[in-house]
Amino acid sequence: MEDYFICPENHELKFSFYSTRKNGDFSSASKVYQCEMCQSCFLKHKCISKNTKGNKRIFRNNNLEYFRTVIRKKLSDKNTREIYAQRKIDVGPVFGFLKAILVTREQNCTGNPK
Numbered sequence: 001m002e003d004y005f006i007c008p009e010n011h012e013l014k015f016s017f018y019s020t021r022k023n024g025d026f027s028s029a030s031k032v033y034q035c036e037m038c039q040s041c042f043l044k045h046k047c048i049s050k051n052t053k054g055n056k057r058i059f060r061n062n063n064l065e066y067f068r069t070v071i072r073k074k075l076s077d078k079n080t081r082e083i084y085a086q087r088k089i090d091v092g093p094v095f096g097f098l099k100a101i102l103v104t105r106e107q108n109c110t111g112n113p114k
Helices: 062-075 078-110
Strands: 004-006 012-023 026-035 057-060
Touching (some): 026 062, 062 078
Antiparallel strands (some): 004 012, 012 026
């Protein structure tokens, strides 16, 4: 089984290499797919921004996609939606009150509103 994506112009974006991206202390590995035909493609301006050098690349993290699918499935469940809707009612005002109180205290302590 081959590992590639197909672009709108029917060109293959084949697997090229693994890439590791770091965000603070967290790092994630992605598979990078790259097209070899972008320079001569008339749809290049729709696929790639003007500032991009080289060909179209797709970064794919299969672990992340799996967990996104699981969460979307859970969030689409009726019971889960009802729980989250109730959470907005229960928790939202509490943070609003805390923010109002803390801002008022800061203003009283410094004498200057922030």
